[in-house]
Amino acid sequence: MSMLGLKFESLPAKRLLAGLICFYMTCTLPAWASEPADKAQIDSASGLVIQPGFEMVRAHCTACHSAKLVTQNHMSRERWLSTIRWMQKTQNLWPLPQEDEILDYLSANYGERDMGRRAPLPAHLMPKS
Template identity: 60%
Template sequence: MKIMDRLHGGKALLAVLQTSLFCVCASYGGDSYAASTALPPKDENGLVKAEGYQLVKAHCSACHSPSLIVQNHMRRERWLETIRWMQATQKLWPLGEAEPAILDYLETWYGPKTQYRRPPLPEALMPPKTQ
């Protein structure tokens, strides 16, 4: 019986902590980034529907799932290296005049991340530092 009381007490404490953390993050501006940046719509695979979308969908989705694009965030140079690797080893055809537009799209929408899902927690919410 005592163990069950402890478990229920732990669940209550966890609920209080989660609620407190939510309130602090919300007041810290947790949704301010999302509200201030309106992104273009995405297709059913998560690709951003913006200039270059049709080229990327036509060339890239012919061989692999668009999720491979969505889950990667690389610099333009790294996207180009990846394209060259696919051309050398995976039988990707030359992209010709479409290549700069494809790289522009990839760099714009799937470049290195500069924002993450939320801002860092305030120092007051961090666990104590151990030495």
């Protein structure tokens, strides 16, 4: 057996070559080939994760703002609830009849990360306008 001008006549040399080829192919797999099979599907129009509650979040949240405001934030269930209450108080968000399902979806798919945004400043630390 000859490859690149090198002769691999013995069985150990052939095994070494086969091992090197397998190693090379494993190291050069495209990134998508190593993604887990159960990776969540993403809605192409909104960018939201398609999981139970997705339709309600898309309907209620994107009626007023871009879905990117959801996808770029990662908060605990309590902070999502606080954000909803703030929108209801200051932005005229309507009462959400399926609020628990929406919060389940948000906290499961856009929950807290180790590197997230800081908590909002308390009112007494906010600049006076």
